[in-house]
Amino acid sequence: MHISDFDYELPAERIAQEPVEPRDSARLLVDLGDRLLHRHVRDIPEYLHDGDLLVVNDTRVIPARLPLRRGSGGAVEVLLLEAVGGDTWTALVRPAAKLRDGEVLLDVDGDPVAIFVGRRADGDTFDVRLLDDGQPLRLLDRIGRLPLPPYITSDSGANERYQTVYSRRPASAAAPTAGLHFTPELLDTIRHRGVRVATVELVVGLDTFRPIGTDNPLDHRIHTELYSVPDETLEATKHARRVIAVGTTAVRALESCYTTGRQSGRTDLFIHRGYEWKLVDLMMTNFHMPRTTLLMMIDAFIGPAWRTIYQEAIEQRYRFLSFGDAMLLDRHVHDH
Numbered sequence: 001m002h003i004s005d006f007d008y009e010l011p012a013e014r015i016a017q018e019p020v021e022p023r024d025s026a027r028l029l030v031d032l033g034d035r036l037l038h039r040h041v042r043d044i045p046e047y048l049h050d051g052d053l054l055v056v057n058d059t060r061v062i063p064a065r066l067p068l069r070r071g072s073g074g075a076v077e078v079l080l081l082e083a084v085g086g087d088t089w090t091a092l093v094r095p096a097a098k099l100r101d102g103e104v105l106l107d108v109d110g111d112p113v114a115i116f117v118g119r120r121a122d123g124d125t126f127d128v129r130l131l132d133d134g135q136p137l138r139l140l141d142r143i144g145r146l147p148l149p150p151y152i153t154s155d156s157g158a159n160e161r162y163q164t165v166y167s168r169r170p171a172s173a174a175a176p177t178a179g180l181h182f183t184p185e186l187l188d189t190i191r192h193r194g195v196r197v198a199t200v201e202l203v204v205g206l207d208t209f210r211p212i213g214t215d216n217p218l219d220h221r222i223h224t225e226l227y228s229v230p231d232e233t234l235e236a237t238k239h240a241r242r243v244i245a246v247g248t249t250a251v252r253a254l255e256s257c258y259t260t261g262r263q264s265g266r267t268d269l270f271i272h273r274g275y276e277w278k279l280v281d282l283m284m285t286n287f288h289m290p291r292t293t294l295l296m297m298i299d300a301f302i303g304p305a306w307r308t309i310y311q312e313a314i315e316q317r318y319r320f321l322s323f324g325d326a327m328l329l330d331r332h333v334h335d336h
């Protein structure tokens with residue numbers, strides 16, 4: 001296996017900078033194995049059947065991008081990834097090279113809001129302590145911004161459009177973007193077809209932001225993420241005709257539960273070619289960056305057919321990545 005196995009040419013103009021309105025007007029490329037159909041997300045009920053289970057990740061994005069500065073005036077950007085206990089968070093920090101352990105960071109008004117604790121043992125993240133009086137979300141709502149991915153250059157979508165309509169507990173550093181396409185009305189239509197809608201939680205973390213940096217992608221160290229599969233969701237999977245996961249994060253939560261036998265905890269499950277699928281039958285997902293673990297998951301799901309699908313999407317001018325269009329994949333229609 002080589003990183004080039006998961007590379008493709010993504011034209012810059014295919015990267016969506018803003019979401020379409022309404023949400024379910026995004027295009028949907030439906031993979032039937034022997035042919036591809038060009039539809040819209042609003043058409044997805046046609047491909048779901050009585051007895052199916054649709055599983056969504058109901059995590060909510062926090063305003064985790066903090067524009068701070070040092071006492072000397074230099075700008076520092078802190079991207080909070082996960083609360084790790086008390087008022088301490090793991091974070092990406094730029095630039096971090098000159099920061100001293102214990103240095104106080106200020107907001108735009110010059111008020112102290114965080115302390116740079118130091119580099120973590122994994123080498124590429126840092127510990128930051130928030131001076132939040134035990135109210136981190138209140139502080140983040142005041143000074144933070146939603147952490148749009150770096151390839152999105154406009155801030156105009158940094159509002160509720162970067163949240164799913166069913167998001168609940170604020171915890172994630174990025175949105176589970178396949179879910180951004182659903183409206184309450186579309187979910188009602190799906191339920192009226194006899195499809196049950198259930199939730200899992202997976203707190204989206206560092207790997208969302210990080211391409212694979214090794215020639216052999218199996219050498220890539222995947223970061224752990226918190227997940228939880230509620231009792232009612234687990235029970236529903238046992239009786240479902242088919243399980244359709246919305247997004248790679250829902251896939252990871254479900255497959256982690258069935259692989260480890262644990263309904264919640266931290267998962268370092270790395271799904272790649274050769275993985276033995278336990279549960280998920282269909283996956284609705286957006287189009288992913290080259291050289292990422294997300295693309296490796298797609299390859300594990302449908303095999304090399306992903307190249308044909310991605311090429312078709314590029315030629316048909318689909319919109320890629322977080323604010324882009326989606327595809328509906330069925331692993332059972334591919335012999336791989």
